[in-house]
Each structure stands twice: as C-alpha cells, then as structure tokens.
Amino acid sequence: MKKLLLPLALLSIPAALVAAPAANWVKRVVLSPIGGHVTGNPAAATKLVEYVSYTCSHCAHFVAEASEPLRAQYISTGKVSAEVRNAVRDKYDLTAALLARCGGAARFTGNHEALFANQSAWMDRLIAYDRDAEKPTDQIPALQDIGRKTGLYALMNKRGFTNAQLDACIANPASMKQIMAMTDEAWNKIKISGTPGFTVNGTRVEGATWAAVQAALPPAAR
Numbered sequence: 001m002k003k004l005l006l007p008l009a010l011l012s013i014p015a016a017l018v019a020a021p022a023a024n025w026v027k028r029v030v031l032s033p034i035g036g037h038v039t040g041n042p043a044a045a046t047k048l049v050e051y052v053s054y055t056c057s058h059c060a061h062f063v064a065e066a067s068e069p070l071r072a073q074y075i076s077t078g079k080v081s082a083e084v085r086n087a088v089r090d091k092y093d094l095t096a097a098l099l100a101r102c103g104g105a106a107r108f109t110g111n112h113e114a115l116f117a118n119q120s121a122w123m124d125r126l127i128a129y130d131r132d133a134e135k136p137t138d139q140i141p142a143l144q145d146i147g148r149k150t151g152l153y154a155l156m157n158k159r160g161f162t163n164a165q166l167d168a169c170i171a172n173p174a175s176m177k178q179i180m181a182m183t184d185e186a187w188n189k190i191k192i193s194g195t196p197g198f199t200v201n202g203t204r205v206e207g208a209t210w211a212a213v214q215a216a217l218p219p220a221a222r
Helices: 057-073 091-100 105-117 119-131 139-149 152-158 163-170 173-190 210-216
Strands: 029-031 037-039 046-052 080-086 197-200
Touching: 029 105, 037 105, 046 057, 046 173, 057 105, 057 119, 057 210, 080 173, 091 105, 091 139, 091 152, 091 163, 091 173, 105 119, 105 152, 119 139, 119 152, 139 152, 139 163, 152 163, 173 197, 197 210
Parallel strands: 046 080
Antiparallel strands: 029 037, 037 080, 046 197
C-alpha cells in the first residue's frame, strides 16, 4: 500500500497564522538616553517617569505600594512604560544610586526595590556614621566608605555582589555622569518639588502618591 504524500505547500503553515508569543513587558528593562531605567514597552504611548531619592521615605512608600499594580495593570499591557530616574539629595543617596546600577539593566529592578525595602535598616546606621569624624575626603573613597559602614554593601552582598564589584560600581564614571545628569534635570529643568516626583508624557504630575499617579494615567493606558 502506497503512502499518500501531501504537497509540501499543504504541510507548511503560513507564518501569519502562527501566533507570536506575547512580549513580557514587565521583564523588559532598558536604559534611556539620559541613563534612566525603562521598564516595559519602549514604544508605549504613555510614558511615566519617576524621579527618586534613595534616602526619601516617601519614595520607599511609593515603591512598596505602587510597584505591583503598576506592573500588573499598566506595564504588562504594553501601553505604559515606567522609567526610574535619579534626583539625588545627598551623598548617601548618591551611594545607593550608584549601587542600584550594579549588574546592568537586568539587575536594576531587584536592586532598586531591595534598597527601598531595607531603607529603614541602613538609614538607621547613617546616624551613627554621620557622627564618625574619621572619613575619607576624596569623593569615591568616601562613597565606598559609606557603602561599607552603613550596611549598603552587606545588603548588596546578599544579592550576589562582591565588595570588589561594588567598589567598581561606585567608581564607574559613566554611572556618575548619568546620575548627575538626571539629578540636574529633575531639580533644575523639570523642577520637581520633592521626591518622588513624576511626569506623564513630559507633563509634571501634581502629587506624589500612587493615587495621584494613577489618576494622571489616561484611561486608555490599561
């Protein structure tokens, strides 16, 4: 009995009929031209920018309250991207901002959220550190000293980074330049009134809560 051979054209499925896997926008993090970390679809119609300071308790509260609903309800749809930019207030904030960038864009979200989740612990140690008269005077050694003596390095060690890697992150001139550029933009160009500060498609949001940000996002963004 002969086998029935079908024409190859009948065996092949047109590419247009094969469903492409949906993009996982929540997991996509890329650098913006100014050096911020953009989560989501870079071509999203709605672009949310958050200016943060790691020594800001209101920023920690926003991250704890807003991160999950923002990802689940908005970023995952591909209609909204959320970018984190720095608005540095002090040397401790600068130290944390440099450490958050360790490991590149793929590690940023975890670093960022860990720094805020543990903020009260390392902020408590800043008080004692600030009273210490013995501190390096040059900027990079001073920031590295802060990292070692306030618990920031210990926190990042738990995330898999060695002290040598953390020292290198602190001393990275490209990271420093980007953080300073975002800081200048936040305070001198956008003129945020404090942290966290937000813009939606370039327009400054009035208010610093998740409710205020959510109200500023267009209904079509869901």
